Amino acid sequence: MTDALELLSIGEVAERTGVSVSALRFYETEGMVAPTRSAGGQRRFPRDALRRIAFIRVAQRVGLTLDEIRTALATLPDQRTPTAADWARLSRAWKAHLDERIHLLEGLRDELSSCIGCGCLSLHACKLYNPDDRARALGQGPRYLLGDTALDVVPELATRRER
DSSP states (O other): OOOGGGEEEHHHHHHHHTOOHHHHHHHHHTTSOOOEEOTTSOEEEETTHHHHHHHHHHHHHTTOOHHHHHHHHHTSGGGOOOOHHHHHHHHHHHHHHHHHHHHHHHHHHHHTTSOOSOSOOOSHHHHHHSGGGGGGGGOSSOTTTTTOOHHHHOTHHHHHHHO
C-alpha cells in the first residue's frame, strides 16, 4: 500500500502536469490513469502518475489519438509508469505512423499555397491540374497532399511537359 504522504490530490496533479482536473477525470474514465480513493472518496494519485500523464501529453503532442495512447498504455502491466524500454518499444510501433504524418505535414507546408486536388475548382490552377474534378476518382481528401500528382489525374500533362 502506498504511503499517504506519497499520494497527490487531483488538484496537485493538475497543477504539476498542466492538465485540467476534468481531463484527469477523463483519463481515469478511459483507464489511462488509476488513482486510489481516500477514506472520504477523494482521488489520490501516486507520484508516478505524473510521469504517466507526461507520457500521455507527449504522445498527444506528436499527434497520436487517445485510442492509440490508451491501447499502448494497456500493454503496460498494472498501470505502471512507462520505462525507457517501454517507450522505445512503443515508439518503434508508432514510427511508421509518425513518418506518414511528417510526410503529410511537409507536403502541406510545401504546397500550402497551391492547388491541393480538393476538387473545389475555385482556382485557375485547379482547372489545369484537376479538370472536371477528376481527382475525386483517386479517393477522398486532398489527393495531391496525400501523394497523388496531377499526372495521376491528367496523364496527358506528361506529354505536354516533354514538348
